[in-house]
Amino acid sequence: EAGVAQSPRYKIIEKRQSVAFWCNPISGHATLYWYQQILGQGPKLLIQFQNNGVVDDSQLPKDRFSAERLKGVDSTLKIQPAKLEDSAVYLCASSHGTAGETQYFGPGTRLLVL
Amino acid sequence: GEDVEQSLFLSVREGDSSVINCTYTDSSSTYLYWYKQEPGAGLQLLTYIFSNMDMKQDQRLTVLLNKKDKHLSLRIADTQTGDSAIYFCAERLTGGGADGLTFGKGTHLIIQP
Numbered sequence: 053e054a055g056v057a058q059s060p061r062y063k064i065i066e067k068r069q070s071v072a073f074w075c076n077p078i079s080g081h082a083t084l085y086w087y088q089q090i091l092g093q094g095p096k097l098l099i100q101f102q103n104n105g106v107v108d109d110s111q112l113p114k115d116r117f118s119a120e121r122l123k124g125v126d127s128t129l130k131i132q133p134a135k136l137e138d139s140a141v142y143l144c145a146s147s148h149g150t151a152g153e154t155q156y157f158g159p160g161t162r163l164l165v166l
Numbered sequence: 167g168e169d170v171e172q173s174l175f176l177s178v179r180e181g182d183s184s185v186i187n188c189t190y191t192d193s194s195s196t197y198l199y200w201y202k203q204e205p206g207a208g209l210q211l212l213t214y215i216f217s218n219m220d221m222k223q224d225q226r227l228t229v230l231l232n233k234k235d236k237h238l239s240l241r242i243a244d245t246q247t248g249d250s251a252i253y254f255c256a257e258r259l260t261g262g263g264a265d266g267l268t269f270g271k272g273t274h275l276i277i278q279p
Contacts, residue, residue: 093271094256102263143208154214
C-alpha cells in the first residue's frame with residue numbers, strides 16, 4: 053500500500069512570495085490533516101478535513117494560509133504572502149476516518165523563507 | 167488546554183534500555199501515541215495506547231500509562247544505533263469530529279557505542 057505522498061520535498065522562496073504544497077493521502081482515507089513543524093518543535097495541527105469538508109481549522113492563520121480538498125482526495129495548502137516565521141516542515145497525514153484511527157504521515161515539505 | 171511535555175535529550179549506551187517519558191495535561195485524552203522521526207524524514211508511528219489500558223508491549227517496545235499522574239513512558243529494550251532519532255509523544259482527544267494530535271517537542275535519543 054502506498055503511503056502519503058507530498059510534493060515538493062523542498063522549497064525556498066523570498067518573503068512576501070506565495071507557495072503551495074500538495075498532498076495525496078493513502079487510498080481510501082477519508083480524513084486528511086496538515087501540520088506545521090517548526091525546527092526544534094513538535095508538529096502543530098493547522099487544519100483537518102473529513103472528505104472535502106473542514107472539521108477543524110482553529111489554528112490555521114487564515115489571513116495568509118488557505119487549504120482545500122475539493123474532491124475529497126488530494127489537498128493543497130497555500131501560503132500567501134509568506135513570512136520568515138513560516139519556515140518549517142509542512143506535514144500531511146491521513147487516517148481512515150473512524151474515530152481513533154491512526155494517522156499516517158507523509159515525508160513533509162521543507163519550506164525556507166528568506 | 168492541551169499541553170504535552172517531554173525532556174529534550176536522552177543518552178544511553180548501545181544494548182541498554184531507553185526510557186522516554188512524557189506528561190500530558192488533558193484528562194480527556196483517549197489515545198496516546200509514540201512517533202519516531204529520523205533526520206529529514208516524516209513521522210513513523212511506533213505504538214499507541216488507549217486510555218483504558220495501563221501497559222502495552224510490542225516486541226522491544228513497552229508503553230506504560232499512569233492515568234492518575236498523566237504520565238506516559240516508552241521503554242526500548244536492547245537499544246541499537248538504528249534507534250537514534252527524535253521520539254514524539256502525542257495525545258488525541260476523541261468525541262466530536264476534530265481529532266488532530268497534540269505533540270510534545272520531542273526527545274532526542276542519543277546512542278553511545
